[in-house]
Amino acid sequence: MVSLKITLMTLIPPTTSAAQLEKASAAVKLLFPEALEILKDLVRIPGIAWEAFDASQLDKSAAAVKSLFEELGVFDKVEILRAGYGHSQLGAPAIVATRKAKNSRPTVLLYAHHDVQPPGDDALWESTPFEPEIRNGRMYGRGAADDKAGIIAHYASVKLLAEIAGADFDLGLAIFIEGEEEAGSPSFVSFLEAHKEQLKGDVIVVADSGNWSTTVPAITTTLRGLASLEFEVRTLDHAVHSGMYGGAVPDAMLALVRILGSMWDENGSVSISGLFAQENSNLEYSKAQLRVDSGLLPSTKAIGSGPILPRIWTKPALTLIGLDYPTVALSSNTLVPSVKAKLSLRIAPGDDPERALEALKGHILTHNTLGAEITFGAVELGKPFSLGVSGWAKTLAEQSLSLAFGEKSVDIGIGGSIPFIAELERVFPQAQVLVTGVEDPDSRAHSPNESLHLEGFQSAILAQLLFLLGGNQIALS
Ligand SMILES: [Zn+2]
Incomplete structure:
Protein backbone atom coordinates (compact mmCIF):
# COMPACT_ATOMS: atom_id res chain seq x y z
CA MET A 1 0.00 0.00 0.00
CA VAL A 2 2.76 2.39 0.99
CA SER A 3 4.77 1.64 -2.14
CA LEU A 4 1.69 2.17 -4.31
CA LYS A 5 1.21 5.59 -2.75
CA ILE A 6 4.83 6.50 -3.42
CA THR A 7 4.46 5.43 -7.06
CA LEU A 8 1.40 7.67 -7.38
CA MET A 9 3.21 10.62 -5.91
CA THR A 10 6.39 10.25 -7.93
CA LEU A 11 4.73 9.54 -11.28
CA ILE A 12 6.03 12.02 -13.78
CA PRO A 13 3.29 13.27 -16.06
CA PRO A 14 3.87 13.30 -19.82
CA THR A 15 5.00 16.56 -21.35
CA THR A 16 2.98 18.24 -24.05
CA SER A 17 4.76 18.71 -27.38
CA ALA A 18 4.52 21.93 -29.34
CA ALA A 19 2.43 20.16 -31.97
CA GLN A 20 -0.01 18.82 -29.34
CA LEU A 21 -0.30 22.27 -27.79
CA GLU A 22 -1.03 23.82 -31.14
CA LYS A 23 -3.67 21.23 -31.95
CA ALA A 24 -5.40 21.61 -28.58
CA SER A 25 -5.21 25.37 -28.76
CA ALA A 26 -6.78 25.43 -32.25
CA ALA A 27 -9.57 23.11 -31.10
CA VAL A 28 -10.41 25.35 -28.12
CA LYS A 29 -10.40 28.43 -30.31
CA LEU A 30 -12.82 26.80 -32.73
CA LEU A 31 -15.23 25.68 -30.01
CA PHE A 32 -15.02 28.87 -27.94
CA PRO A 33 -17.80 30.96 -29.60
CA GLU A 34 -20.25 28.07 -29.18
CA ALA A 35 -19.11 27.56 -25.57
CA LEU A 36 -19.87 31.22 -24.86
CA GLU A 37 -23.38 30.87 -26.28
CA ILE A 38 -24.02 27.84 -24.04
CA LEU A 39 -22.68 29.79 -21.07
CA LYS A 40 -25.05 32.65 -21.88
CA ASP A 41 -27.99 30.26 -21.91
CA LEU A 42 -27.00 28.98 -18.47
CA VAL A 43 -26.62 32.52 -17.10
CA ARG A 44 -30.18 33.25 -18.24
CA ILE A 45 -31.51 30.69 -15.72
CA PRO A 46 -31.69 32.31 -12.25
CA GLY A 47 -31.15 29.17 -10.17
CA ILE A 48 -30.71 30.32 -6.58
CA ALA A 49 -30.73 27.76 -3.77
CA TRP A 50 -32.05 30.09 -1.08
CA GLU A 51 -35.50 29.45 0.30
CA ALA A 52 -36.91 32.81 -0.78
CA PHE A 53 -36.28 32.06 -4.46
CA ASP A 54 -38.17 29.98 -7.01
CA ALA A 55 -36.81 26.44 -6.67
CA SER A 56 -38.13 25.44 -10.11
CA GLN A 57 -35.32 27.52 -11.65
CA LEU A 58 -32.82 25.16 -10.04
CA ASP A 59 -34.60 22.23 -11.68
CA LYS A 60 -34.45 24.05 -14.97
CA SER A 61 -30.76 24.76 -14.63
CA ALA A 62 -30.04 21.17 -13.51
CA ALA A 63 -31.90 19.87 -16.58
CA ALA A 64 -29.92 22.18 -18.88
CA VAL A 65 -26.61 21.03 -17.41
CA LYS A 66 -27.65 17.38 -17.58
CA SER A 67 -28.47 17.59 -21.28
CA LEU A 68 -25.12 19.27 -21.97
CA PHE A 69 -23.18 16.35 -20.52
CA GLU A 70 -25.54 13.83 -22.10
CA GLU A 71 -24.94 15.35 -25.53
CA LEU A 72 -21.23 14.66 -25.20
CA GLY A 73 -21.99 10.96 -25.51
CA VAL A 74 -18.92 9.89 -23.54
CA PHE A 75 -20.49 9.09 -20.18
CA ASP A 76 -21.80 5.72 -19.02
CA LYS A 77 -24.49 7.52 -17.07
CA VAL A 78 -25.70 11.10 -16.54
CA GLU A 79 -28.18 11.66 -13.72
CA ILE A 80 -29.83 14.35 -11.66
CA LEU A 81 -29.54 13.33 -8.02
CA ARG A 82 -30.60 14.83 -4.71
CA ALA A 83 -29.76 13.81 -1.16
CA GLY A 84 -31.84 14.08 1.96
CA TYR A 85 -30.44 15.74 5.06
CA GLY A 86 -31.47 16.95 8.51
CA HIS A 87 -35.11 16.33 9.39
CA SER A 88 -36.45 15.05 6.08
CA GLN A 89 -35.17 18.00 4.05
CA LEU A 90 -34.14 17.46 0.45
CA GLY A 91 -31.03 18.98 -1.10
CA ALA A 92 -30.97 20.83 -4.42
CA PRO A 93 -30.62 18.86 -7.68
CA ALA A 94 -27.03 17.98 -8.63
CA ILE A 95 -25.77 16.48 -11.86
CA VAL A 96 -23.55 13.43 -11.72
CA ALA A 97 -22.01 11.92 -14.85
CA THR A 98 -19.63 8.98 -14.80
CA ARG A 99 -17.34 7.12 -17.14
CA LYS A 100 -15.19 4.21 -16.01
CA ALA A 101 -11.44 4.35 -16.46
CA LYS A 102 -9.77 1.80 -18.74
CA ASN A 103 -6.22 0.44 -18.97
CA SER A 104 -5.19 1.59 -15.46
CA ARG A 105 -5.80 5.22 -16.24
CA PRO A 106 -6.79 7.56 -13.40
CA THR A 107 -10.27 8.89 -12.79
CA VAL A 108 -10.68 12.65 -12.59
CA LEU A 109 -13.65 14.13 -10.76
CA LEU A 110 -14.59 17.54 -12.12
CA TYR A 111 -16.60 19.70 -9.71
CA ALA A 112 -18.47 22.97 -10.27
CA HIS A 113 -21.83 24.35 -9.10
CA HIS A 114 -24.84 25.50 -11.10
CA ASP A 115 -26.59 27.58 -8.43
CA VAL A 116 -25.71 31.27 -8.11
CA GLN A 117 -25.81 34.05 -5.55
CA PRO A 118 -28.90 36.28 -5.53
CA PRO A 119 -28.39 39.30 -7.80
CA GLY A 120 -28.67 41.87 -5.00
CA ASP A 121 -29.78 45.38 -5.89
CA ASP A 122 -30.60 45.46 -9.62
CA ALA A 123 -29.94 49.20 -9.68
CA LEU A 124 -26.26 48.58 -8.96
CA TRP A 125 -25.88 46.47 -12.12
CA GLU A 126 -24.83 48.13 -15.35
CA SER A 127 -26.65 45.41 -17.31
CA THR A 128 -29.43 43.02 -16.30
CA PRO A 129 -27.98 40.31 -13.98
CA PHE A 130 -29.62 37.39 -15.80
CA GLU A 131 -29.19 38.71 -19.34
CA PRO A 132 -25.50 38.21 -20.13
CA GLU A 133 -23.76 41.03 -21.93
CA ILE A 134 -20.26 41.18 -23.36
CA ARG A 135 -18.38 44.46 -22.86
CA ASN A 136 -14.64 45.10 -23.15
CA GLY A 137 -13.63 41.47 -23.34
CA ARG A 138 -15.72 40.37 -20.35
CA MET A 139 -19.08 38.66 -20.01
CA TYR A 140 -21.26 40.32 -17.38
CA GLY A 141 -24.02 38.46 -15.57
CA ARG A 142 -24.75 36.65 -12.31
CA GLY A 143 -22.97 33.30 -12.42
CA ALA A 144 -21.01 34.16 -15.59
CA ALA A 145 -17.84 33.52 -13.54
CA ASP A 146 -19.08 31.88 -10.31
CA ASP A 147 -19.54 29.19 -11.29
CA LYS A 148 -21.27 28.58 -14.59
CA ALA A 149 -17.98 29.21 -16.38
CA GLY A 150 -16.63 26.28 -14.34
CA ILE A 151 -19.36 24.05 -15.76
CA ILE A 152 -18.56 25.15 -19.31
CA ALA A 153 -14.82 24.60 -18.73
CA HIS A 154 -15.64 20.99 -17.77
CA TYR A 155 -18.03 20.55 -20.68
CA ALA A 156 -15.69 22.03 -23.30
CA SER A 157 -12.54 20.25 -22.10
CA VAL A 158 -14.27 16.84 -22.05
CA LYS A 159 -15.78 17.46 -25.48
CA LEU A 160 -12.38 18.30 -26.92
CA LEU A 161 -10.67 15.43 -25.10
CA ALA A 162 -13.01 13.06 -26.96
CA GLU A 163 -12.37 14.90 -30.21
CA ILE A 164 -8.58 14.78 -29.89
CA ALA A 165 -8.00 11.47 -28.07
CA GLY A 166 -10.97 9.67 -29.69
CA ALA A 167 -14.32 8.86 -28.09
CA ASP A 168 -12.90 5.61 -26.66
CA PHE A 169 -10.35 7.45 -24.48
CA ASP A 170 -9.06 5.63 -21.37
CA LEU A 171 -9.32 8.34 -18.73
CA GLY A 172 -12.03 7.80 -16.13
CA LEU A 173 -14.30 10.76 -15.48
CA ALA A 174 -16.82 11.80 -12.89
CA ILE A 175 -18.70 15.08 -13.18
CA PHE A 176 -20.30 16.57 -10.10
CA ILE A 177 -22.22 19.81 -10.62
CA GLU A 178 -23.71 20.81 -7.29
CA GLY A 179 -26.87 22.91 -6.98
CA GLU A 180 -26.59 24.54 -3.56
CA GLU A 181 -23.01 25.72 -3.05
CA GLU A 182 -23.94 29.35 -2.52
CA ALA A 183 -26.44 28.29 0.13
CA GLY A 184 -23.73 26.51 2.16
CA SER A 185 -24.09 23.04 0.59
CA PRO A 186 -26.47 21.71 3.28
CA SER A 187 -26.84 18.21 1.77
CA PHE A 188 -23.20 17.89 0.65
CA VAL A 189 -22.08 15.42 3.32
CA SER A 190 -25.02 13.07 2.86
CA PHE A 191 -24.71 13.43 -0.93
CA LEU A 192 -21.05 12.37 -0.83
CA GLU A 193 -21.83 9.43 1.43
CA ALA A 194 -24.78 8.31 -0.72
CA HIS A 195 -22.92 8.61 -4.05
CA LYS A 196 -19.40 7.76 -2.93
CA GLU A 197 -18.94 5.11 -5.61
CA GLN A 198 -19.94 7.34 -8.53
CA LEU A 199 -17.88 10.28 -7.29
CA LYS A 200 -14.69 8.43 -6.44
CA GLY A 201 -11.68 9.87 -8.26
CA ASP A 202 -7.87 9.80 -8.06
CA VAL A 203 -7.90 13.52 -8.66
CA ILE A 204 -10.62 16.02 -7.74
CA VAL A 205 -10.65 19.29 -9.65
CA VAL A 206 -12.69 21.91 -7.81
CA ALA A 207 -13.22 24.65 -10.39
CA ASP A 208 -14.61 27.32 -8.10
CA SER A 209 -11.69 29.63 -7.42
CA GLY A 210 -9.59 31.84 -9.63
CA ASN A 211 -6.27 32.85 -11.11
CA TRP A 212 -3.70 35.31 -9.81
CA SER A 213 -4.58 37.66 -12.68
CA THR A 214 -6.13 37.49 -16.14
CA THR A 215 -2.71 36.51 -17.51
CA VAL A 216 -1.05 34.61 -14.63
CA PRO A 217 -2.71 31.27 -13.86
CA ALA A 218 -2.83 29.79 -10.37
CA ILE A 219 -3.66 26.80 -8.27
CA THR A 220 -5.28 27.59 -4.94
CA THR A 221 -3.25 25.66 -2.38
CA THR A 222 -4.65 27.12 0.84
CA LEU A 223 -8.05 28.30 2.06
CA ARG A 224 -8.81 29.72 5.47
CA GLU A 279 3.94 33.05 6.40
CA ASN A 280 4.26 31.16 3.17
CA SER A 281 3.87 33.11 -0.01
CA ASN A 282 6.59 34.72 -2.07
CA LEU A 283 4.18 36.52 -4.37
CA GLU A 284 4.34 40.31 -4.34
CA TYR A 285 1.34 42.33 -3.29
CA SER A 286 1.88 45.94 -2.26
CA LYS A 287 0.14 48.05 0.35
CA ALA A 288 -0.85 50.45 -2.43
CA GLN A 289 -2.50 47.61 -4.35
CA LEU A 290 -4.32 46.51 -1.21
CA ARG A 291 -5.64 50.05 -0.81
CA VAL A 292 -6.92 50.14 -4.41
CA ASP A 293 -8.43 46.62 -4.38
CA SER A 294 -10.19 46.97 -1.03
CA GLY A 295 -11.25 50.61 -1.14
CA LEU A 296 -9.29 51.41 2.03
CA LEU A 297 -9.53 55.16 2.66
CA PRO A 298 -6.35 57.26 2.29
CA SER A 299 -6.23 58.18 5.98
CA THR A 300 -6.97 54.68 7.31
CA LYS A 301 -4.09 52.35 8.18
CA ALA A 302 -3.89 48.72 7.07
CA ILE A 303 -3.81 46.21 9.95
CA GLY A 304 -1.55 43.26 10.73
CA SER A 305 2.17 42.92 10.27
CA GLY A 306 4.60 41.37 7.82
CA PRO A 307 3.92 40.86 4.09
CA ILE A 308 0.31 41.49 3.04
CA LEU A 309 -0.60 38.15 1.45
CA PRO A 310 -0.06 35.98 4.56
CA ARG A 311 -2.24 38.45 6.47
CA ILE A 312 -5.18 37.70 4.18
CA TRP A 313 -4.38 34.07 3.32
CA LYS A 383 -12.46 23.59 8.05
CA PRO A 384 -9.51 25.24 6.31
CA PHE A 385 -7.71 23.60 3.39
CA SER A 386 -4.09 23.11 2.64
CA LEU A 387 -2.89 21.06 -0.33
CA GLY A 388 -0.85 18.21 1.11
CA VAL A 389 1.95 16.33 -0.61
CA SER A 390 1.86 17.32 -4.26
CA GLY A 391 1.54 14.41 -6.60
CA TRP A 392 1.54 14.06 -10.37
CA ALA A 393 -1.78 15.85 -10.66
CA LYS A 394 -0.40 19.10 -9.23
CA THR A 395 2.65 18.88 -11.50
CA LEU A 396 0.49 18.16 -14.53
CA ALA A 397 -1.93 20.96 -13.65
CA GLU A 398 0.96 23.43 -13.26
CA GLN A 399 2.41 22.40 -16.62
CA SER A 400 -0.98 22.63 -18.32
CA LEU A 401 -1.81 26.05 -16.86
CA SER A 402 1.62 27.45 -17.68
CA LEU A 403 1.42 26.25 -21.28
CA ALA A 404 -2.14 27.46 -21.80
CA PHE A 405 -1.56 30.95 -20.37
CA GLY A 406 2.04 31.32 -21.55
CA GLU A 407 2.96 32.39 -18.00
CA LYS A 408 4.20 30.25 -15.13
CA SER A 409 1.42 29.07 -12.82
CA VAL A 410 1.69 30.24 -9.20
CA ASP A 411 0.35 28.91 -5.91
CA ILE A 412 -2.17 31.19 -4.26
CA GLY A 413 -4.23 31.21 -1.10
CA ILE A 414 -7.80 32.34 -0.60
CA GLY A 415 -8.73 34.15 2.57
CA GLY A 416 -12.28 32.82 2.43
CA SER A 417 -13.49 29.31 3.00
CA ILE A 418 -14.86 26.46 0.90
CA PRO A 419 -15.66 24.11 3.80
CA PHE A 420 -16.87 21.27 1.58
CA ILE A 421 -13.31 20.73 0.33
CA ALA A 422 -12.45 19.31 3.75
CA GLU A 423 -15.40 16.92 3.31
CA LEU A 424 -14.07 15.79 -0.07
CA GLU A 425 -10.70 15.12 1.56
CA ARG A 426 -12.33 13.21 4.40
CA VAL A 427 -14.47 10.99 2.15
CA PHE A 428 -11.74 10.51 -0.48
CA PRO A 429 -8.49 10.53 1.50
CA GLN A 430 -6.51 9.03 -1.41
CA ALA A 431 -7.51 11.71 -3.91
CA GLN A 432 -5.38 14.71 -4.87
CA VAL A 433 -7.56 17.83 -4.62
CA LEU A 434 -6.79 20.63 -7.06
CA VAL A 435 -8.59 23.93 -6.54
CA THR A 436 -8.64 25.88 -9.79
CA GLY A 437 -11.05 28.33 -11.36
CA VAL A 438 -11.81 30.99 -13.89
CA GLU A 439 -12.16 34.07 -11.72
CA ASP A 440 -9.69 36.93 -11.71
CA PRO A 441 -9.31 39.89 -9.31
CA ASP A 442 -11.96 41.87 -11.23
CA SER A 443 -14.61 39.11 -11.43
CA ARG A 444 -16.65 40.46 -8.50
CA ALA A 445 -18.23 37.13 -7.71
CA HIS A 446 -21.24 37.59 -5.37
CA SER A 447 -21.32 41.33 -6.14
CA PRO A 448 -23.18 43.43 -8.70
CA ASN A 449 -21.54 43.43 -12.16
CA GLU A 450 -20.02 39.97 -11.78
CA SER A 451 -18.04 39.18 -14.89
CA LEU A 452 -15.82 36.69 -16.66
CA HIS A 453 -12.62 37.64 -18.51
CA LEU A 454 -13.07 35.92 -21.87
CA GLU A 455 -9.44 35.51 -22.86
CA GLY A 456 -8.57 34.10 -19.44
CA PHE A 457 -11.57 31.78 -19.75
CA GLN A 458 -10.37 30.46 -23.09
CA SER A 459 -6.93 29.79 -21.59
CA ALA A 460 -8.56 28.05 -18.61
CA ILE A 461 -10.43 25.68 -20.96
CA LEU A 462 -7.20 24.94 -22.82
CA ALA A 463 -5.38 24.29 -19.54
CA GLN A 464 -8.00 21.80 -18.44
CA LEU A 465 -7.98 20.11 -21.85
CA LEU A 466 -4.18 19.70 -21.64
CA PHE A 467 -4.61 18.32 -18.12
CA LEU A 468 -7.16 15.72 -19.27
CA LEU A 469 -5.06 14.77 -22.30
CA GLY A 470 -2.06 14.30 -20.00
CA GLY A 471 -4.08 12.28 -17.48
CA ASN A 472 -5.33 10.09 -20.31
CA GLN A 473 -1.72 8.99 -20.89
CA ILE A 474 -0.84 8.19 -17.29
CA ALA A 475 -0.91 4.55 -16.23
CA LEU A 476 -1.33 4.18 -12.49
CA SER A 477 0.16 0.69 -12.23
ZN1 LIG B 1 -18.65 29.44 -6.42
Missing part, protein backbone atom coordinates in the same frame (compact mmCIF):
# COMPACT_ATOMS: atom_id res chain seq x y z
CA GLY A 225 -11.42 28.08 7.67
CA LEU A 226 -14.06 29.69 9.83
CA ALA A 227 -15.21 29.72 13.43
CA SER A 228 -17.91 32.25 14.14
CA LEU A 229 -19.61 32.74 17.46
CA GLU A 230 -22.61 34.59 18.86
CA PHE A 231 -22.53 35.55 22.53
CA GLU A 232 -24.39 37.71 24.98
CA VAL A 233 -22.84 39.92 27.65
CA ARG A 234 -25.02 40.96 30.60
CA THR A 235 -24.11 43.26 33.49
CA LEU A 236 -27.49 44.29 34.91
CA ASP A 237 -30.76 42.70 35.84
CA HIS A 238 -32.66 45.47 34.05
CA ALA A 239 -32.01 48.82 32.38
CA VAL A 240 -31.48 51.74 34.75
CA HIS A 241 -31.21 55.53 34.49
CA SER A 242 -27.70 56.45 33.35
CA GLY A 243 -27.82 59.65 35.37
CA MET A 244 -28.61 57.84 38.59
CA TYR A 245 -26.16 54.93 38.37
CA GLY A 246 -23.72 55.83 35.60
CA GLY A 247 -20.19 56.07 37.01
CA ALA A 248 -20.64 53.26 39.49
CA VAL A 249 -22.48 50.58 37.51
CA PRO A 250 -21.18 49.27 34.15
CA ASP A 251 -23.52 48.87 31.21
CA ALA A 252 -23.15 45.75 29.04
CA MET A 253 -21.35 47.57 26.23
CA LEU A 254 -18.54 48.65 28.53
CA ALA A 255 -17.95 45.02 29.46
CA LEU A 256 -18.06 44.01 25.79
CA VAL A 257 -15.66 46.69 24.50
CA ARG A 258 -13.15 45.69 27.18
CA ILE A 259 -13.29 42.11 25.93
CA LEU A 260 -13.16 43.19 22.29
CA GLY A 261 -10.32 45.61 22.97
CA SER A 262 -8.13 42.74 24.14
CA MET A 263 -8.55 40.74 20.93
CA TRP A 264 -6.20 42.69 18.65
CA ASP A 265 -2.71 44.02 19.35
CA GLU A 266 -1.65 47.59 18.56
CA ASN A 267 -1.07 46.65 14.88
CA GLY A 268 -4.49 45.09 14.56
CA SER A 269 -3.19 41.49 14.49
CA VAL A 270 -5.42 38.96 16.27
CA SER A 271 -3.98 38.43 19.74
CA ILE A 272 -5.97 35.37 20.81
CA SER A 273 -3.38 32.85 21.95
CA GLY A 274 -3.33 29.36 20.51
CA LEU A 275 -4.33 30.23 16.93
CA PHE A 276 -2.20 29.08 14.00
CA ALA A 277 -0.52 31.56 11.69
CA GLN A 278 1.80 30.96 8.73
CA THR A 314 -2.58 32.22 6.09
CA LYS A 315 -3.06 34.16 9.32
CA PRO A 316 -6.23 34.45 11.41
CA ALA A 317 -8.54 37.45 11.07
CA LEU A 318 -11.24 38.43 13.54
CA THR A 319 -14.19 40.68 12.72
CA LEU A 320 -17.17 41.85 14.73
CA ILE A 321 -19.93 41.27 12.19
CA GLY A 322 -23.11 41.82 14.20
CA LEU A 323 -24.35 43.63 17.26
CA ASP A 324 -27.80 43.71 18.90
CA TYR A 325 -27.99 46.98 20.78
CA PRO A 326 -30.40 49.94 20.69
CA THR A 327 -30.12 51.90 17.46
CA VAL A 328 -29.19 55.58 17.64
CA ALA A 329 -32.78 56.49 16.76
CA LEU A 330 -34.17 54.47 19.65
CA SER A 331 -31.45 55.30 22.16
CA SER A 332 -32.22 56.79 25.57
CA ASN A 333 -30.16 57.79 28.59
CA THR A 334 -30.06 54.37 30.17
CA LEU A 335 -27.43 51.84 31.14
CA VAL A 336 -28.21 49.01 28.70
CA PRO A 337 -28.22 45.70 30.61
CA SER A 338 -27.20 43.30 27.83
CA VAL A 339 -25.67 43.22 24.39
CA LYS A 340 -25.44 40.43 21.86
CA ALA A 341 -22.49 40.22 19.47
CA LYS A 342 -21.37 38.00 16.60
CA LEU A 343 -17.69 37.49 15.90
CA SER A 344 -16.37 35.93 12.71
CA LEU A 345 -12.96 34.32 13.03
CA ARG A 346 -11.16 33.28 9.84
CA ILE A 347 -8.66 30.60 10.78
CA ALA A 348 -5.36 29.75 9.15
CA PRO A 349 -4.75 26.65 7.02
CA GLY A 350 -3.62 23.90 9.37
CA ASP A 351 -5.77 25.12 12.24
CA ASP A 352 -8.82 23.26 13.53
CA PRO A 353 -12.17 25.08 13.81
CA GLU A 354 -13.26 23.36 17.04
CA ARG A 355 -9.94 24.15 18.69
CA ALA A 356 -10.01 27.73 17.42
CA LEU A 357 -13.54 28.16 18.74
CA GLU A 358 -12.42 27.00 22.19
CA ALA A 359 -9.50 29.47 22.06
CA LEU A 360 -11.94 32.26 21.18
CA LYS A 361 -14.36 31.35 23.97
CA GLY A 362 -11.46 31.00 26.43
CA HIS A 363 -10.20 34.44 25.48
CA ILE A 364 -13.61 36.00 26.03
CA LEU A 365 -13.92 34.43 29.49
CA THR A 366 -10.42 35.33 30.67
CA HIS A 367 -10.72 38.93 29.44
CA ASN A 368 -14.10 39.50 31.04
CA THR A 369 -12.51 41.85 33.57
CA LEU A 370 -15.83 43.25 34.80
CA GLY A 371 -17.24 39.83 35.58
CA ALA A 372 -20.23 40.18 33.26
CA GLU A 373 -22.49 37.18 32.67
CA ILE A 374 -21.50 35.62 29.36
CA THR A 375 -23.79 33.28 27.43
CA PHE A 376 -22.47 31.59 24.29
CA GLY A 377 -24.92 31.08 21.43
CA ALA A 378 -24.87 29.78 17.86
CA VAL A 379 -21.61 28.79 16.20
CA GLU A 380 -20.59 28.21 12.62
CA LEU A 381 -17.54 26.10 11.80
CA GLY A 382 -15.70 25.47 8.54
